[in-house]
Amino acid sequence: MSVDQVLAALIDHTLLRPDALAGEVDKLCDEARAFGFRTVCVQPVHVARAARALARSAVGVTAVVGFPHGANMTDTKVFEARRALDDGATEIDMVANLGWIREGEDAAVTDEVARVVTIAASVGATVKVILETALFFDERKEAAARAAIAGGAAFVKTATGYGPGGATVADVLLLRRVVADAAGVKASGGIKTRAQALALVAAGANRIGASGSVALVAI
Amino acid sequence: MSVDQVLAALIDHTLLRPDALAGEVDKLCDEARAFGFRTVCVQPVHVARAARALARSAVGVTAVVGFPHGANMTDTKVFEARRALDDGATEIDMVANLGWIREGEDAAVTDEVARVVTIAASVGATVKVILETALFFDERKEAAARAAIAGGAAFVKTATGYGPGGATVADVLLLRRVVADAAGVKASGGIKTRAQALALVAAGANRIGASGSVALVAI
Numbered sequence: 001m002s003v004d005q006v007l008a009a010l011i012d013h014t015l016l017r018p019d020a021l022a023g024e025v026d027k028l029c030d031e032a033r034a035f036g037f038r039t040v041c042v043q044p045v046h047v048a049r050a051a052r053a054l055a056r057s058a059v060g061v062t063a064v065v066g067f068p069h070g071a072n073m074t075d076t077k078v079f080e081a082r083r084a085l086d087d088g089a090t091e092i093d094m095v096a097n098l099g100w101i102r103e104g105e106d107a108a109v110t111d112e113v114a115r116v117v118t119i120a121a122s123v124g125a126t127v128k129v130i131l132e133t134a135l136f137f138d139e140r141k142e143a144a145a146r147a148a149i150a151g152g153a154a155f156v157k158t159a160t161g162y163g164p165g166g167a168t169v170a171d172v173l174l175l176r177r178v179v180a181d182a183a184g185v186k187a188s189g190g191i192k193t194r195a196q197a198l199a200l201v202a203a204g205a206n207r208i209g210a211s212g213s214v215a216l217v218a219i
Numbered sequence: 220m221s222v223d224q225v226l227a228a229l230i231d232h233t234l235l236r237p238d239a240l241a242g243e244v245d246k247l248c249d250e251a252r253a254f255g256f257r258t259v260c261v262q263p264v265h266v267a268r269a270a271r272a273l274a275r276s277a278v279g280v281t282a283v284v285g286f287p288h289g290a291n292m293t294d295t296k297v298f299e300a301r302r303a304l305d306d307g308a309t310e311i312d313m314v315a316n317l318g319w320i321r322e323g324e325d326a327a328v329t330d331e332v333a334r335v336v337t338i339a340a341s342v343g344a345t346v347k348v349i350l351e352t353a354l355f356f357d358e359r360k361e362a363a364a365r366a367a368i369a370g371g372a373a374f375v376k377t378a379t380g381y382g383p384g385g386a387t388v389a390d391v392l393l394l395r396r397v398v399a400d401a402a403g404v405k406a407s408g409g410i411k412t413r414a415q416a417l418a419l420v421a422a423g424a425n426r427i428g429a430s431g432s433v434a435l436v437a438i
Contacts (some may be wrong), residue, residue: 018287018318019317020318021318022322043291044291045316047292067290069237069287069410071265071286073263073264075298076295076299079294080291080292080295080435083295087292099264100274101238102240115256132238162381201427
């Protein structure tokens, strides 16, 4: 297995532009199959199409939930997650309630994550929790990561790609230190080069989210 | 009545930062009451708090739905709108499915809007439809505005404030020309000065969305 193949298997091949076209979703799925990416990561409205396109493949489908602001009611996130799972999602990338993270309402963050994890676990799906790390000081990043893990998150994830900053080596090191072996760390947001992706993996990321994924593995 | 008061009554006083604090919502509501703004515009997670704060006032509560990407399933938007109305929202600002606008799936846009309008109408609430006009050529903007009105929208609205551009005089003129007297036009996105707000009203806007609203009326 080449480094390209190892890296490809860590990548959620991502298309979250709000005005994405059906044909672009098809191309994303074709690329994911051709390059051996782990999943495609799409908006809820595209989950069913991606799941059909990837039905007879090893590529999963990640649906975002509460994306990109996370300021929806918990019931709405649960509803959206359930629908995405019904539509064929194998993984859920939910945005945490960022106001609660800022307020220090860590128990509320945990409870919300647990609600979505319960739904996902019933069909064997993985939940990643987006913390939008660029918004917060380290103490809040650490507390948010602990809160997400306490709620049963399989991964903590850096950024939506629509916030004030993306994945940094410093944030991945911080998240990996906090979650240790208890969960995964997904680096996402602004990952455009192979060198950047490899540095994030070296820092502790075991999943990478990128829209320009082909450029990361095909050089 | 002064021009300040006329302008204030057109303004949705807006706080949509995804990490907004409860105390900031309280301040928003206090300002809305003091300056006579039309509504406060908040994320779903803050609707109940704002509705309690404004219960004995003339200020309404606008809840955003499917915000800011609009790439949620229609069922999720309906669920989120119903919950916001239950929580006390008097107006719903929903983001249209921007992929459908780009694809030319105008009938689908209409059907989705009609689903939310039906829910809102049952409690006498107003629905505005955000078209994220900066994403599209004029033909698509016009078709999207027609589609929203066909679905029963009370207003078409320019921008989320999180897209590639905000309210422009050109877009407001276009939207007003398309909807004529059949609906309102809400200008939103990057409105920071009184002169800008007045120019947008002159172009045909009868609602203004702004987060720095106090600076628009208190000079």
